Amino acid sequence: AQKVTQAQTEISVVEKEDVTLDCVYETRDTTYYLFWYKQPPSGELVFLIRRNSFDEQNEISGRYSWNFQKSTSSFNFTITASQVVDSAVYFCALINAGGTSYGKLTFGQGTILTVHP
Amino acid sequence: DADVTQTPRNRITKTGKRIMLECSQTKGHDRMYWYRQDPGLGLRLIYYSFDVKDINKGEISDGYSVSRQAQAKFSLSLESAIPNQTALYFCATSDPVVSGELFFGEGSRLTVL
Numbered sequence: 001a002q003k004v005t006q007a008q009t010e011i012s013v014v015e016k017e018d019v020t021l022d023c024v025y026e027t028r029d030t031t032y033y034l035f036w037y038k039q040p041p042s043g044e045l046v047f048l049i050r051r052n053s054f055d056e057q058n059e060i061s062g063r064y065s066w067n068f069q070k071s072t073s074s075f076n077f078t079i080t081a082s083q084v085v086d087s088a089v090y091f092c093a094l095i096n097a098g099g100t101s102y103g104k105l106t107f108g109q110g111t112i113l114t115v116h117p
Numbered sequence: 118d119a120d121v122t123q124t125p126r127n128r129i130t131k132t133g134k135r136i137m138l139e140c141s142q143t144k145g146h147d148r149m150y151w152y153r154q155d156p157g158l159g160l161r162l163i164y165y166s167f168d169v170k171d172i173n174k175g176e177i178s179d180g181y182s183v184s185r186q187a188q189a190k191f192s193l194s195l196e197s198a199i200p201n202q203t204a205l206y207f208c209a210t211s212d213p214v215v216s217g218e219l220f221f222g223e224g225s226r227l228t229v230l
Contacts, residue, residue: 110159
C-alpha cells in the first residue's frame with residue numbers, strides 16, 4: 001500500500017515570507033514518482049513538478065524549490081518570497097512505477113496556503 | 118480547447134436521481150481515471166481504465182459505475198445519487214511511457230440535495 005501525508009492542513013503567511021509545505025510518503029516499491037500539484041481557487045489542478053525515486057537532486061524553478069530526501073521519505077516544497085497569487089491548495093502525490101498499484105496516483109490531503117498582502 | 122474535457126462542469130441534483138459525468142480526451146492516451154475530491158481528504162481514486170477492455174475499481178468505487186465507450190471517452194455514473202456523493206470529480210489521463218504524469222480535466226462539481 002502507498003500513502004502520502006501532508007501534515008499541514010492550512011498555512012497562512014504574509015506576502016514576501018518564505019513558506020515550506022511538508023510531504024511524507026510511504027511505499028514498498030523502489031521505483032516511484034513524486035509530484036506536486038497546485039489547485040487555485042478556480043479549481044483546476046496545475047502540475048508543478050515530477051521527481052523519480054532515483055533522482056535526489058533538489059530542484060529550483062524560480063521562486064519554487066523542492067527538497068527530496070529518500071532517507072526520510074520526504075518531498076518538501078518551498079516557496080520563496082511568497083505572493084498573493086500563490087494562495088491555493090497544494091497536493092503532494094505518489095505513483096509507483098510497477099506492481100499492482102502501477103498507474104494509480106495517490107494524493108495527500110492537501111495544504112491550503114493563504115498569502116496575505 | 119482543453120485536452121481533457123469534462124461535462125457537465127456543475128450539476129445540482131436530487132437524492133435518488135441517476136447522474137452521468139462524461140469525460141473525453143484528445144491526448145491519445147489509453148489510461149483514464151476518475152477521482153473524487155473532498156475537503157481535507159485530497160483526491161481519491163474511484164475507477165480507472167488502462168484500455169477500452171480494462172476497467173478496475175479504485176479505493177472508493179461503491180455507489181459508482183463507469184463505461185469506457187472508446188479510447189477517448191470514459192463516463193462515470195451514479196445510479197442513485199446520495200448527498201454524501203456531493204464532491205468535485207476529476208477525470209484524468211496518462212501515458213505510461215511518460216513517467217506516470219496525469220493530465221486532469223477541469224473538474225465537475227456535483228451537488229446532491
